[in-house]
Amino acid sequence: MPIAADLIRGHTETIILAHLYSRDSYGYEVNKSIYEKSGGRYELKEATLYGAFRRLEEAGRIESFWGDENTGARRRYYRITERGRSALRENLDEWGDAKKLIDILIQTEGERL
Amino acid sequence: MNERISKHIDELFMGVEHTRQAADIKEELAGNLQAKYDDLLSNGLSEEEAFENVISGIGDIKGLLGAGQIREVESAYRRRQTSSLLKGLAITLFVVSAIPIIFFTTFIPSLEIIGVISSIGIVAAAVGIVVYAASIKPEKYKKGDDTFVEEYKEKVTGGDKRQRLRGAVSSTLWLTVVTIYLAVSFMTHSWHLTWLIFLAGALAQNIVMYMMGDTRRVGKLIGSTVWTAAIISYFVIGFLTGQWFWGAFVFLVAALLQQLVRLIRIWNEV
Numbered sequence: 082m083p084i085a086a087d088l089i090r091g092h093t094e095t096i097i098l099a100h101l102y103s104r105d106s107y108g109y110e111v112n113k114s115i116y117e118k119s120g121g122r123y124e125l126k127e128a129t130l131y132g133a134f135r136r137l138e139e140a141g142r143i144e145s146f147w148g149d150e151n152t153g154a155r156r157r158y159y160r161i162t163e164r165g166r167s168a169l170r171e172n173l174d175e176w177g178d179a180k181k182l183i184d185i186l187i188q189t190e191g192e193r194l
Numbered sequence: 195m196n197e198r199i200s201k202h203i204d205e206l207f208m209g210v211e212h213t214r215q216a217a218d219i220k221e222e223l224a225g226n227l228q229a230k231y232d233d234l235l236s237n238g239l240s241e242e243e244a245f246e247n248v249i250s251g252i253g254d255i256k257g258l259l260g261a262g263q264i265r266e267v268e269s270a271y272r273r274r275q276t277s278s279l280l281k282g283l284a285i286t287l288f289v290v291s292a293i294p295i296i297f298f299t300t301f302i303p304s305l306e307i308i309g310v311i312s313s314i315g316i317v318a319a320a321v322g323i324v325v326y327a328a329s330i331k332p333e334k335y336k337k338g339d340d341t342f343v344e345e346y347k348e349k350v351t352g353g354d355k356r357q358r359l360r361g362a363v364s365s366t367l368w369l370t371v372v373t374i375y376l377a378v379s380f381m382t383h384s385w386h387l388t389w390l391i392f393l394a395g396a397l398a399q400n401i402v403m404y405m406m407g408d409t410r411r412v413g414k415l416i417g418s419t420v421w422t423a424a425i426i427s428y429f430v431i432g433f434l435t436g437q438w439f440w441g442a443f444v445f446l447v448a449a450l451l452q453q454l455v456r457l458i459r460i461w462n463e464v
Binding site: 113128131132157 | 218219221222223224225226227228229230233251252253254255257258463
């Protein structure tokens with residue numbers, strides 16, 4: 082479903098903010114949750130994820146810190162900031178409006194398709 | 195760390211310039227790939243399957259730190275360094291600006307006016323350098339995916355506005371400081387003390403910028419506070435006791451304090 086894939090890529094930042102709203106997390110954990118919630122159908126590329134993380138961090142909506150793993154490479158964790166929470170609220174409102182708008186625009190008249 | 199994965203990552207990052215940003219991305223990638231690999235193994239995949247899965251999920255990391263972006267980061271870094279260097283030079287000039295007036299007033303009172311003009315000239319030069327340093331400091335520039343073009347344009351103009359506001363506030367603040375300096379100096383003739391107003395100005399600027407959301411300046415704020423307090427203490431001790439060499443200890447304490455604060459902050463982050 083190319084539409085869904087595009088939408089997910091287009092809303093990566095909101096998806097990340099929503100995930101971090103509930104708990105601090107790191108890249109793979111966020112991606113895994115997308116994978117599981119989509120019933121195993123969608124997964125973001127690492128590069129896409131990191132691009133989004135960086136933009137969010139530069140906008141001051143999330144902040145990062147290095148984890149303290151006992152074995153292997155360190156994980157980069159992210160937590161949402163106050164600015165991030167308000168951006169999330171705004172994005173959710175906008176998405177709600179967009180959904181309604183698209184539904185209106187793609188309404189067919191006459192016989193129900 | 196799985197050997198095949200870490201080797202693959204090393205290969206990916208071959209030829210990439212060694213910037214802090216690249217190193218961070220590399221380490222973050224390693225951490226996430228390792229976590230994913232372990233997860234897949236525990237879900238029953240074979241080592242080969244898990245490896246293929248993990249590797250194919252990386253995407254265009256090179257694009258994230260493509261040569262162009264690295265160069266941009268490097269030149270931005272250099273410009274930031276130059277900007278800081280110039281600001282340091284400007285502050286030195288502010289301090290030195292008192293010398294002509296003191297010199298002429300003490301030794302050649304008849305030519306006092308030359309001292310005044312020279313001091314003002316040095317202050318003017320220093321202000322000019324501060325303004326120039328601020329102008330070459332690179333703006334935050336974000337590059338999005340192709341699908342993010344519209345969102346990105348929006349963000350750039352948003353960030354741009356915020357930054358322009360900060361720049362305007364900063365310029366206003368410095369003009370105010372210079373005006374206060376000249377006014378107080380001409381009224382009290384204490385040119386050997388009034389240059390301290392510029393230190394207060396630097397402190398005020400960092401406070402204002404921090405309040406306007408520029409959280410990067412916290413470290414600088416602490417630094418400014420420590421050094422302003424040190425310089426004021428130095429002069430107070432010097433004038434009160436006449437023992438100017440005690441001043442050296444004040445600066446040593448200030449340097450120690452600043453490093454301590456830095457250590458505490460890094461400790462908290464770790």
